[in-house]
Structures are given as C-alpha cells and as structure tokens.
Amino acid sequence: MATSQMGRGLTLKSYEGLRPSLASKPSMASSSAGLRRFRCTTLSVRAATSVAPKFSTLKPLGDRVLIKLKQAEEKTQGGILLPSTAQKRPEGGEVVALGDAKTVGKTQVPLSVQIGANIVHSKWSGTEIEFNGVNHLLVKEDDIVGVLDTDDIKDLKPLNDRVLIKVTEAEDKTSGGLLLAESAKEKPSIGTIIAVGPGAYDEEGKRKPMSVTAGNTVLYSKFAGNEFKSGDGSEYVTLRVSDVLAVLS
Numbered sequence: 001m002a003t004s005q006m007g008r009g010l011t012l013k014s015y016e017g018l019r020p021s022l023a024s025k026p027s028m029a030s031s032s033a034g035l036r037r038f039r040c041t042t043l044s045v046r047a048a049t050s051v052a053p054k055f056s057t058l059k060p061l062g063d064r065v066l067i068k069l070k071q072a073e074e075k076t077q078g079g080i081l082l083p084s085t086a087q088k089r090p091e092g093g094e095v096v097a098l099g100d101a102k103t104v105g106k107t108q109v110p111l112s113v114q115i116g117a118n119i120v121h122s123k124w125s126g127t128e129i130e131f132n133g134v135n136h137l138l139v140k141e142d143d144i145v146g147v148l149d150t151d152d153i154k155d156l157k158p159l160n161d162r163v164l165i166k167v168t169e170a171e172d173k174t175s176g177g178l179l180l181a182e183s184a185k186e187k188p189s190i191g192t193i194i195a196v197g198p199g200a201y202d203e204e205g206k207r208k209p210m211s212v213t214a215g216n217t218v219l220y221s222k223f224a225g226n227e228f229k230s231g232d233g234s235e236y237v238t239l240r241v242s243d244v245l246a247v248l249s
Helices: 026-032
Strands: 010-012 043-046 064-069 090-099 102-104 107-109 116-121 128-131 133-141 144-147 163-166 192-198 217-220 226-229 235-240 242-249
Touching: 090 133, 144 163
Parallel strands: none
Antiparallel strands: 010 043, 064 090, 064 133, 090 116, 102 107, 116 144, 128 133, 163 192, 163 235, 192 217, 217 242, 226 235
C-alpha cells in the first residue's frame, strides 16, 4: 500500500503487487536466465509542504529568506498549452520575509537582499512551502544567485562571490573548415564577465576583493553554475568566482 510523508516529497513504499505473471511460462521461471520477479522500489516525488491556514505569519530564522515563487509558464509564446510535466520550473521570485542576519565566523552581517527584491535562486535549492495558498521557497541567502529587476538575465546583479558570464558561442566549423552539426558542437567554457558580486565575507565580516572584473574573458569550469538564456537567445552562466579557472587575453 502507498503511504505519504510530509516534507520535501511524497514517498511511495515498495510493494510486490506489480509483477509479471510467470504462471503461463514455468520453464522460464525455473531457468536462471528467465524473468526475475519485478519489484517496485521506493519512488520520491517532490512536493511542497503545506502550512495550515491557522498560521498567518512565517518568520525565517538566521540567514534564511522566504521567496514568493513566480508562476510556471503554462503556454508557449505561440499560445500552446503546456502539460504540467513540460512547464519550466520557476527559478526566481519576490522576497517577502527575511531572517535577522548571517553569521560569518564570530561576526553577524546583514543579509544582501531586501523585502520586495526580485531574485534568481539556484535550481533545486531550498524547501518548497505552500503558504496562504501560494507557493513559496525558503532558502539560505547563499542560494540566491542575484537580484534581477527586469525580465532579461543579462541585467542580473550577482550577489556575494558570484559572477555573471556571457558564454562565447560554440564553434560552427572545425579547424579544417568543416561545418559542424549542432549535436557535434562542443559545450563552450569560455565567456566574458558581464557583472561581478561584491565578494564573499572573511572571518571578520569584511568583503574579500574579487579576483576578476567585468570585461574579463575567462575560462571556467565546464559544468559549474546555473545556465540561462536571454531574450535575444544569448547564453549566460552564473557561478562562483572559485569556478573561474583563468583569465584570457
């Protein structure tokens, strides 16, 4: 039988009710090469924690931030209705409540965002909460990538030690001049820094200087950070400065 657990997901316990019938093929059942009994293993489904209506306020603690999530896109630009499985999970929203401060070493420093700010957060970070009938996300401030006041990722203002990089387009041809198919183009890991954050805090609560600046062309870790696409089709990536490997010139 299926049972549910409140929290980040819904858990369905294993059970043996679903398995192929072997009655019509006894020789296969007795053979070592025959069909093995099918067993349904544990399946986890991500779901929001629902807060009871009797609770009217939610106060984050420490360096946590409560974000009211944007609604997932239900239609394509052409007006075609998307099934729920194809709807893009929102990765941003509005800050609606804040914790008191972040503890760095023995120092407490204020959080880098304010109530009302529109932010972008790391994908799959935080805890989803249904509060007052609206989907929210409770995250640590460090999971917030940056503040975005427009609808275009190129205008992102990175937080802490993160940088925003415009990705260099993949090569269309080989060194010998042969045209590459789209599937054969190598994922680029070179780009130009568009914006940098103010830096991470040291143990004394002071900002560390960033080792790169806007305008630098850099080589970065290939699969690091969060990838985005702007309105004009350009690709961007946000990542920590520690994932920048070298400055090119």
